[in-house]
Amino acid sequence: MMTNHRNRITQGQFSFLPDLTDEQITKQIKYALEKGWAVNVEYTDDPHPRNTYWEMFGMPMFDLKDPAGILMEVNSCRKTFPNHYIRVTAFDSTRGWETPRMSFIVNRPKKEPGFTLVRQEGPSRHVNYTVRSYAADKPEGQRYS
Amino acid sequence: MSEQASNKVSEANPSIVSDGDTPIDLQAEFNSTHIQDVLDELDRELIGLKPIKTRIREIAALLLVERLRRKMELTSETPTLHMNFTGNPGTGKTTVAMRMAEILHKHEYVREGHLVSVTRDDLVGQYIGHTAPKTKEVIKKAMGGVLFIDEAYYLYKPENERDYGQESIEILLQVMENNRDDLVVILAGYKDKMDRFFQSNPGMRSRIAHHLDFPDYTPEELLAIAKLLLTQQNYRFSSDAEKAFAQYIERRMQQPHFANARSIRNGLDRARLRQANRLFAKKSSLKKMDLITLEPEDILASRVFQQQIQEV
Numbered sequence: 001m002m003t004n005h006r007n008r009i010t011q012g013q014f015s016f017l018p019d020l021t022d023e024q025i026t027k028q029i030k031y032a033l034e035k036g037w038a039v040n041v042e043y044t045d046d047p048h049p050r051n052t053y054w055e056m057f058g059m060p061m062f063d064l065k066d067p068a069g070i071l072m073e074v075n076s077c078r079k080t081f082p083n084h085y086i087r088v089t090a091f092d093s094t095r096g097w098e099t100p101r102m103s104f105i106v107n108r109p110k111k112e113p114g115f116t117l118v119r120q121e122g123p124s125r126h127v128n129y130t131v132r133s134y135a136a137d138k139p140e141g142q143r144y145s
Numbered sequence: 146m147s148e149q150a151s152n153k154v155s156e157a158n159p160s161i162v163s164d165g166d167t168p169i170d171l172q173a174e175f176n177s178t179h180i181q182d183v184l185d186e187l188d189r190e191l192i193g194l195k196p197i198k199t200r201i202r203e204i205a206a207l208l209l210v211e212r213l214r215r216k217m218e219l220t221s222e223t224p225t226l227h228m229n230f231t232g233n234p235g236t237g238k239t240t241v242a243m244r245m246a247e248i249l250h251k252h253e254y255v256r257e258g259h260l261v262s263v264t265r266d267d268l269v270g271q272y273i274g275h276t277a278p279k280t281k282e283v284i285k286k287a288m289g290g291v292l293f294i295d296e297a298y299y300l301y302k303p304e305n306e307r308d309y310g311q312e313s314i315e316i317l318l319q320v321m322e323n324n325r326d327d328l329v330v331i332l333a334g335y336k337d338k339m340d341r342f343f344q345s346n347p348g349m350r351s352r353i354a355h356h357l358d359f360p361d362y363t364p365e366e367l368l369a370i371a372k373l374l375l376t377q378q379n380y381r382f383s384s385d386a387e388k389a390f391a392q393y394i395e396r397r398m399q400q401p402h403f404a405n406a407r408s409i410r411n412g413l414d415r416a417r418l419r420q421a422n423r424l425f426a427k428k429s430s431l432k433k434m435d436l437i438t439l440e441p442e443d444i445l446a447s448r449v450f451q452q453q454i455q456e457v
Contacts, residue, residue, distance in 0.1 A: 061282070064285055065289050065290060066257050068256075073285070
């Protein structure tokens with residue numbers, strides 16, 4: 001994570017860019033809706049890159065025509081978890097895909113402390129490496145307060 | 146056309162006062178929205194309903210002027226367009242709501258122009274904590290379009306003080322106020338029941354700007370509707386059948402549970418059934434005309450006529 005400016009985690013789309021404005025988020029959601037994907041809002045406070053299954057905020061939203069409803073949901077999630085990672089995911093249920101087709105972060109903690117590299121010495125001179133978020137030292141829910 | 150109009154508007158933009166006399170091409174603006182197509186369609190496909198059509202024209206005009214004013218930066222606030230449709234069953238409330246969604250879409254008042262039609266069941270939950278997500282889900286679906294709440298008075302049940310309908314109403318009120326740009330709410334129901342509903346929910350009443358009352362159809366209008374319905378399905382009355390159907394309408398109107406155009410449509414469906422039966426029984430050589438034409442016996446065999454005879 002040394003190369004990552006200001007320790008911002010980079011997961012999903014647009015994460016190397018500055019934070020998206022609401023207008024930009026709306027346009028991205030609009031794109032997903034036009035493709036017929038189901039959009040939902042998820043949050044977590046565990047920034048580990050392998051943490052793929054985030055908590056879902058409310059129900060997944062099917063049959064929406066307009067992004068306003070989803071943006072409303074994003075904003076209410078931001079209100080509830082102002083210091084969590086929040087992402088918008090668009091799920092494609094078409095046979096053969098059946099997977100999220102879009103996923104981008106719409107909210108992040110004010111301060112992201114970044115990751116430490118942990119080395120574990122194994123038998124002979126073998127070393128295992130892993131990353132660990134400084135924030136993950138604290139229990140869930142208190143990590144970014 | 147629209148480009149021409151917008152040029153004029155942008156010329157007028159820099160200073161409102163000094164350019165106050167610049168002529169504005171209202172007609173060009175009007176043409177550019179293709180709103181006339183929708184209004185013509187309304188005239189063609191909806192028989193009668195004079196007061197409703199006038200009101201829709203007024204709303205269309207208001208939206209047009211409002212659009213011009215927004216282009217000239219005279220206004221930024223969006224007008225409230227939540228509506229209340231009252232009238233007896235079968236007077237065309239849902240049909241008009243669908244047209245209204247189209248009109249609002251053409252005027253760029255709503256972004257998508259779809260209609261989400263719901264009743265109490267879709268909004269109100271069955272246990273504590275069920276109502277809010279349910280109502281919000283419906284609202285989210287309707288965003289960018291029109292939310293049509295049929296039989297809206299059922300939302301409020303004063304006899305049961307623990308009824309969850311009230312919660313649903315409160316969420317609706319909030320959305321109607323805060324998300325005015327996102328959706329238009331249209332309530333519909335019988336006149337007397339809706340009046341009672343508004344009496345107990347004054348907040349709702351004040352947030353609805355347009356109250357439209359749908360009149361009952363006259364027998365002549367109903368006959369015109371019947372003919373229109375038949376034309377759409379490639380049927381037609383023989384001249385005797387038309388007279389028979391005029392009688393049918395008069396008798397049907399006397400009977401209970403008369404639901405205006407809906408009753409007419411059902412009556413026609415049954416007449417088509419009998420026509421098919423007749424043609425099948427005849428079995429002799431059929432012409433194309435036979436398939437198209439409804440004869441008086443298809444109509445006179447109706448229960449409506451028999452009951453009358455029994456009473457006499």
